[in-house]
Amino acid sequence: MAIAERKGDTRTQQAYQILKSLVMDNTLKPSASYLEAELADRLGMSRTPVREAALQLESEGFLSIRPRHGITILPISIEDMTEIYELLTELEPYAAERVARNGLSDDQREAFMAHVHAMEAALDRNDLVQWADADEAFHMHLVRLAGNERLSRMVATFWDQVHRARIATLTLRPKPSRSNEDHRKLVDLLDKGDWQGARQLHRDHRESAKNMLVDLITRHSLDHL
């Protein structure tokens, strides 16, 4: 069944969005291969926009186009996770520092707190997927406020790349109540303009997230998600 048209104007953009979401929500399976024609069929368009979208997604690390083997969805290895989390451990604390240096407007603090509340509410409901969404929204809000366009795009891509792994490990990890606290504290430090504190707190936060995840994946032998 062809998937409904999407807002994105050109077919190439549609293909990009749809394919990316199919990869991220695990509809297209990691390590599996799909032919251009196959995907084109599925999206109800010709190979051209699919190819263009696939090239894009390849350069962002979601899949690999191999001449006779089709389009292969790349599994997420521990090495990938490590690389990405280590970079996020540098980049997000930098964002936190920047935001703290600028201070928060009322609206901005509101937005942060809205995400924190969403996280807490989701956790109360035991809705881990919602929690993960709110968590991601919080982090992206932080990064966007840093005011560096390229930083935002990079961080967004990294989060997208590890999205599958995060979701997959959601039920295996301990309840992230500690994480919620951290977020509250961070907002406080940002608000106070304590950039050193904010940077350090967020760095620790990222580092323990990394350790937790890598550990989890190793212990459960979940390489190549």
Place this chain on the structure above:
Amino acid sequence: MAIAERKGDTRTQQAYQILKSLVMDNTLKPSASYLEAELADRLGMSRTPVREAALQLESEGFLSIRPRHGITILPISIEDMTEIYELLTELEPYAAERVARNGLSDDQREAFMAHVHAMEAALDRNDLVQWADADEAFHMHLVRLAGNERLSRMVATFWDQVHRARIATLTLRPKPSRSNEDHRKLVDLLDKGDWQGARQLHRDHRESAKNMLVDLITRHSLDHL
């Protein structure tokens, strides 16, 4: 005149490499627009590979594809420079830390020193372009040794993006002899495993490079290179 074939296997890859170098060496002028057909002609191929390459280059920030206005080479604004240098100021010191933590093999130190010597020799000859090349090679060597593939790619793209601006300002800036010293010192710290020193030194190095360049561009009203 069509440009000679290049090693890259597929025409799309060729187009990517050639277009990128034409942008970087200022053959395709910033702010100027070129039609797909025009570029295809120039490269002696059809629009298809040119389009695919252009999409790639657009996502890397080298140009912008606007429906009826052709492919526009993006000029480098002060904001771009600032964004990029600030990110490099985070990312490269991180690389320095990683490398220092691992220590240097003999080969690795040799490679570093080769680049330092190339920089010094170029400076003696007053060959600023060669100096800039060696400088870039040094930094890329550092980043690659950090062992994070994604980090290498990001940093490489950033250097490529500001390449034009670096070259353009080369003759305006003071002789970079201080910079050469810094590089020597850095190799020393990396070798000794002093990761904190290496990180700090390199951070300062990056920061002053940023300030120098931004200052230069502002003073000479060179926005949008």
Place this chain on the structure above:
DNA sequence: ACATTAATTAACGTATACATTAACTTCGGC
């Protein structure tokens, strides 16, 4: 002369056609 609208053009987005070539299959030899 200027503005508004219609007609024209041409660049792009997309589909399709086609040649190339790697993968697979089949067949024959050992």
Place this chain on the structure above:
DNA sequence: GCCGAAGTTAATGTATACGTTAATTAATGT
């Protein structure tokens, strides 16, 4: 029964064809 070579298939890379639509020009009315 297994290995290798020739033949076949099919997926890709690339060119090209084509319809759509924005920009431009022409035309008309005031």
